[in-house]
Amino acid sequence: MDSSLSLSSFMGMDWPVRSLWPEITSLYRHGEELQELKRSLEQLEKLQDKILEEIQLMPPSQEIYPVACTMEKEGSGFALTLDTKDFSPEELSVRQVGRKLHVSGKSEKKQEDGKGSYSFRTQEFRRVFDLPQGVNPEAVTCSMADGKLYIQAPVNQPSDAAERMLPIDCQTVKTTQPETADTSTTQTTLNNPESTEHRVQPSAGQS
Incomplete structure (x- = not known):
């Protein structure tokens, strides 16, 4: 057999070498897509961490809570009523300074939006009241019922002006007698009741 003919015949055959390129291209393309997906997941994770960090650092929303109150002064005493239905007794404070009442409340509640996120809402109020004249500041009492704070x-x-006797404190004043005075005369003077009681003069109309 002719070697040149055999080689030409071998070289002339159509080998399916090019059929491997589509598969290689497809695998390469899938690799790029996987890398892109991985980068997207990493960016999403970083974004999620940043959002969570901002939520934790975000201060809770705070608002001044308007509290309705009524004050009454009757013949039997003083009464103050505050509507505190959104506050528990532990969240309320009543402080008395002299004739002033400092009433305050602070409530913090957690709110969720149903999507996994949540926030805190703070309600707060402060009020100052003066005790009216005639009210005993040492007998102030506080109570809470049906969502209302009562201060009375x-x-x-x-x-009443009670009658009582006032004692009179009498002190005997000893006088200095001259050295030439007789001893018996001095003793007589000190023993004489008029000499110790003359300093207390009875008022007019008394015997």
Whole structure:
């Protein structure tokens, strides 16, 4: 057999070498897509961490809570009522300074939006009241019922003028007698009741 003919015949055959390129290209393309997906996931994770960090650093929303109150002064005492239905007794404070009442409340509640996120809402109020004249500042009481805070104090009751005897403190004043005075005369003077009682003069109309 002719070697040149055999080689030409071998070289002339159509080998399916080019059929491998589509598969190689497809694998390369899938690799790029996987790398792109990985980069996207990393960026998404960083973004999520940043959002969570901002949520933690974000201060809670705060608002001044308007509290309705009524003040009454009757003959039997003083009464102050505040609508505190959104506050628990532990969240309220009543401080008395002299004749002033400092009433405050602070409530913090967690709110969720249903999507996994949440925030805190703070409600706060402060009020100052003056105790009216005639009210006993040492008898102020506080109570809470049905979502209302009650502050009460009785009126000072006038005291009756009770009759009492006032004692008179009498002190005997010893006078210095001359050295030439007789001893018996000095003793007589000191023992004389009029000499110790003359300093207390009875008032007019008394015997």
